[in-house]
Amino acid sequence: MADTTTPIPRTSWLARIDRVWLAIGIIVLLVALIDTAQVDDVLIFAAKALAGTMPFIAFAVLAIAYLKATGAENLLAKAFEGNPARMIVMAALLGGLSPFCSCEVIPFIAALLAVGAPLGAVMAFWLASPLMDPAMFAITTGAISMEFALAKTVAAIALGMFGGFGTLLLSGTPVFTNPLREKPAVGGCCGVKAPFSAKPVWKFWRDSDRVAIFRSAGLENATFLLKWLTLAYVIEGLMVFYMPADLIANVLGGTGIGTIMLGALVGMPAYLNGYAAAPLIGDLLDQGMANGAAMSFMIAGGVSSIPAAIAVWALVKPRVFAAYLGFALTGSILAGMAWQLMA
Template identity: 75%
Template sequence: IFAGKALANTAPFILFAVLAVAYLKASGAENLLAKAFEGNPARMIVLAALLGGLSPFCSCEVIPFIAALLAVGAPLSAVMAFWLSSPLMDPAMFLITSGTLGWDFAMAKTIAAVGLGILGGFGALAFANTPIFANPLREKPQVGGCCGVKAPFSATPVWAFWTVPERRTIFRATGLENGVFLLKWLALAYVIEALMLAYVPAEWIARILGGEGIGPIILGAFVGAPAYLNGYAAVPLVDALVQQGMTQGAAMAFVIAGGVSSIPAAIAVWALVKPRVFAAYLGFAVLGAVLAGLTWQAVA
């Protein structure tokens, strides 16, 4: 009953999110992504972080694109900025987050996603000549994405997509795929939330992830990695944790660290770069999550 009511309350956000993502896919808006990797390094880092934090592309979908960019010499700093911000926010996730955790939390997470990308991008740029980032690519990077994209981001967007039959088909297929995906994960997440609220004593959560100071925030960042299902399923989970005493700062650290270290996001990085670069990616994620948690705790 709880899960059904929660899904019904979230339904308008799900519908709008599905239609928005389907439009962006059908029109080919993703082709604008390549523009972020042109120009001077600072511009590339900022644009890559912005596009990563706002674009609706799954992590594995960009593997072929990123592999091609790295192969032709695109700076790792800009790619790092995109990698860090991309799994954290997109139009669908913003709407789902705002519908459950509030517009303020969704906006803060969006800002944190872009900020994390910029932090990691400029961090990679600053240490570009150190052993950590020297020769970052694997010898034979895996260029196949789990989304089945062969040559992405190479055409011109068609904003009036309905004039092209093939793009209408893409719109329908993408809408159906995303609708089923969101309903499946959110239904599971709301069931988990109901079980947590019913059977996990609130004082446990309050004792572990509540209270003042940096401790709960750091713990939230480290708990986020193994406990994170995916960006959509995490929203009801965090809602339940907050209701049971988790601090706002720990909640933000949880979703930032968990999003970047989730399996789809991590695979996208692991497939292309050497372990030391992957370790730097995770290090930036934890550092950024703690900073985001501290900032949100101070202003929430």
């Protein structure tokens, strides 16, 4: 009798390895093969930089875990109540401070659009949300400076308002007429079924389920931050030992608007991850990168990063997505000019 059981496909060992850790291993191996004498210096540099950032990582992990366990993100729904102008301001403020991960943004925004939230307020939240959160603030402070982290927070909120009010003013134009691909349904990944129905429980430790959420969120985010920051600091080590400071100063130095525009244009396609970008930008600043170019790079890249952009592309038509990118590019250049003047 023939065996009719369907064989279970085996996953190769390579597919099971995290791509970030794999990239770190490949970089270190290449340095060891090409310049053996330098590999220890790169690893020591990365280890010291990671150790110096560890208090900020710990704060970020605990802050995110607490917000997840208490359900504090449900308070964001209040930003989408009232008149449109108030909604835009509140959405930008809360978007720039919320602990949303990329997979939660889609169901949350889908639910808001499903119940008729104005596109201007949604646009404000969309633009501000990927740029700053408690973890990002802590990592940026440790890798660059408190001043830069505060400036980026202000820039995130300002960009949200810029896009939100721009959308409100242009709401009658063909760009924003019938903007949705289809009417979205409430629900999505991460267990987000009705993102603004439950009330936060601040004393979460009295509930075993919320304690489990705190534990899992803390472990997940600790792993996430450690791997991305390790990659960032290994790359930073390569930059310190191999990239001439004069090159950075010549290409991204100076105070002109051209440098700031270049930072934004390079940042949009080249941005990997906000947590990894912070230490790399910190090193580039030390090597002569202009302050304004650093800010425009961080703002433009954060909004156009793949997780953030997918959330928008999945729900709205291409012309609205193009407007989203247009607001991001224009706002990032304005933020870079403002920070260049202040810094």
